[in-house]
Amino acid sequence: xxxxxxxxxxxxxxxxxxxxxxxxxxxxxxxxxxxxxxxxxxxxxxxxxxxxxxxxxxxxxxxxxxxxxxxxxxxxxxxxxxxxxxxxxxxxxxxxxxxxxxxxxxxxxxxxxxxxxxxxxxxx
Numbered sequence: 001x002x003x004x005x006x007x008x009x010x011x012x013x014x015x016x017x018x019x020x021x022x023x024x025x026x027x028x029x030x031x032x033x034x035x036x037x038x039x040x041x042x043x044x045x046x047x048x049x050x051x052x053x054x055x056x057x058x059x060x061x062x063x064x065x066x067x068x069x070x071x072x073x074x075x076x077x078x079x080x081x082x083x084x085x086x087x088x089x090x091x092x093x094x095x096x097x098x099x100x101x102x103x104x105x106x107x108x109x110x111x112x113x114x115x116x117x118x119x120x121x122x123x124x
Contacts, residue, residue, distance in 0.1 A: 005030075008032055009051070010031070012082075031054075033061060037057060046078075064097050083105060
């Protein structure tokens with residue numbers, strides 16, 4: 001299974017990449033929203049972990065673009081928003097835009113792993 005991590009914080013990206021590669025996943029990374037959107041369309045990951053505040057294209061804009069994409073594979077990729085934005089309004093916005101789950105930073109690695117496993121197709 002392939003996971004795409006889109007986050008401009010290299011420490012977070014590196015930690016998430018190590019966590020999921022140790023679990024046997026293929027992990028792709030992008031450090032801004034525009035690069036993430038391009039990689040997502042080229043690589044067709046099974047799940048995306050997405051930050052909200054990023055350069056070039058925000059997580060909100062990327063999420064909205066994915067959910068409106070005419071390709072059903074792209075429009076249905078599970079999205080976990082992982083962000084420092086923690087207000088109720090941010091959570092509601094994330095879900096309304098199409099995120100499957102919302103987690104705030106800082107986070108526990110086990111919690112993120114469990115959330116990803118819950119939302120990956122074919123894994124229970």
